[in-house]
Amino acid sequence: VAxxxxxxxxxxxxxxxIEKVLGTI
Incomplete structure (x- = not known):
């Protein structure tokens, strides 16, 4: 479970x- x-x-x-990196492009 852990x-x-x-x-x-x-x-x-x-x-x-990943979303943060893609948002900077």
Missing amino acids: TAYFLVHVTSTAKAE
């Missing part, structure tokens, strides 16, 4: 970072 939560957290963080 691993699944961690995976979701990492995915959400990565998605936010």
